[in-house]
Amino acid sequence: MPSTPGLPARRAALKLIDAVLRRGETLEQAEGAAMSGVHAAEDRALARAIATEVLRWLTDLDALIDSATKQNLPYDAKVRSVLRIMLAQALRLGTPPHAVVATGLPLLAGGPRRLAHGVFSTLAKREATLPVVPTLPDRVRARWGERADAIAPGLADPPxxxxxxxxxxxxxxxxxxxxxxxxxxxxxxxxxxxxxxxxxxxxxxKWWVQDLAAQTPARLLGEGEGRHVLDLCAAPGGKTLALAAAGWKVTALDISKRRLDLLKANLRRTGLAASPLRADALTWEPKHRFDAILLDAPCTATGTCRRHPDVLHRIGRGQIAEMVELQRALITRAADWLAPGGRLVYAVCSLEEEEGEAQARWIGETLGLDPVPVAAAELPAGLAPTGEGHVRTHPGLLAEAGGLDGFFVSRWVRP
Structure with missing residues (x-):
């Protein structure tokens, strides 16, 4: 019997959502298994779009589902996830109701199709809508505090x-x-x-793809004038390219061969020069000290929630604590590799205070580095440094122009 057109994409979306919510995988990690058997580029793109919109609006989709059932469905019930997929298509992707039903109910083969059809029909008759701004999960609101209300408007649409x-x-x-x-x-x-x-x-x-906020850390090191800079945790290469274009002699270190290959490909395409090096920054030892070091450290990446809304549902206190420990180990090593007068830029694409502001306080208290405050003139129009001279961005900033990722950046100098 031939498959319903569009069904493989919906089945893949269901697998992606399950991998994130049940197993804590990233969407990128889940794609290999979830997309097996989905070969058409448009079907793969549709699966990603459905899963992303479900995760972006999960709290609000669940509220709609709960409003149309006598008893709340279990959070991890398959019928709930299928309804999430159906509603995300109808309310966010503009899929006609008949197509939503035709490709949604087959996902519940042997399951409660009548229930799913009834809930979807009830909400359609009500002309149910989503709010203008996504409702953030409770645990995210608890971590971000009063900043959550400013951040949430930036998450309504993909970047x-x-x-x-x-x-x-x-x-x-x-x-x-x-x-x-x-x-x-x-x-x-x-x-x-x-x-x-x-x-x-x-x-x-002539260019490379890089979020506006992610462009900031390299800009804060200025012109290289032939001096030596270490791009620590460099792949996939946007920072390395920016530093090379600004006249730095770049050593680009990363532990991942796959990601370092992307960096090398970008160097070939742009014609820029750098020295890629595969090594573990926790054990590697340089042959000389550097005039500058850029550490865009491994982090929870919650600042990328506009494009990767899975982080809203995967990241908790345990992952944050692990990242803080790794970041401090990397910062400590980087500080030792600075020449006198050398500058360190520490950055994370995280919205967590523990990975940003708290790390800056720790650097100032323990490593013997002096802060180099960032001036407003060094930042895109509409952004301003914090009172301490650091940079803190989030998706709700510059919303009228399309927003930007969440980053924390601080700058230091070795006396």
Whole structure:
């Protein structure tokens, strides 16, 4: 019997959601198994889109489901996840109700199809809607406190496409030619859904994809003028490219061969020079000290929740504590590798205070480094440093221009 058109994509989406919510996997980790048998690019993209929208709006989707049942379904019940998929398509992706039903109910073969059909029909008759802003999970709100209300509006939609330019002097010309907008020198933003490889300048290496907030750490080291910089935890390479373009002699260290291969490919495409090195930063020893070190440290990555909403449901106190310990070990080693007068930029794409502000206090108290406050003029228009001179971004900032990822960045100098 032939499969219902579109059913494999919905089945893959169900597997992705299950992997995140039941096993704590990232969407990226789950894709291999979930997408097996889904070969068409458009079906794979649809599966990712459905799963992402479910995870982005999970709390609100569950509230709608609960409003249409006499007894709340178990959180991990398959019928609940199927209803989440059905509602996300109808309310977020504009899928016609008949297509939602035709591709949703077969996911419950041998299960409570009548229940799912009834709940979906009830909500459709009510003309149920989602709120303008997603409701964050309780444990996330508990961690982020009053910042949660400012962050949440930035999570309503997937992010647009940010490019970092190899030659910042071409910002205005390239933005005009590509039909984009610029929020800072060397930056161009394009509508999401743009096919990256088809864009003008891709093959020539005129730019690389990098969120606006992620471009900030390298910018804070300024022009290299031939000096030596270590990009610690460098892959997939956006920071290395920015540093090389700014005239630094870059040693780009990373432990992952796969990610380091991406970095090397980006170097070839852009024609920029750096020295990639595969090693474990916790055991590697440099042959000389560095004029600057950029440590974009491993972290919980909760600041990337606009594009990776699975982090809203996977990350808890245990993962945060593990990352804090690893970050301190890396910061300590990096501080020892600085030449006198050398600068360290510490960054994390995390919204957790423990990985950001608390780490900055720890650096100042224990490592003998002096802070180098960031000035407002060093940041994109509309952003400002914290009172301590650090940088704290979150998805709700610059919302009228499309927002940006959540980052914490601090800058230090070896006396």
């Amino acid at each position: 647009e496409l940010d490019l970092a330019l190899r030659d910042p002097s071409q910002t205005d010309a390239r933005a005009a030619a590509m039909g984009g907008v610029s929020l800072a020198p060397g930056h161009v933003r394009l509508p999401r859904g743009t096919a990256v490889e088809a864009l003008e300048g891709f093959a020539e290496g």
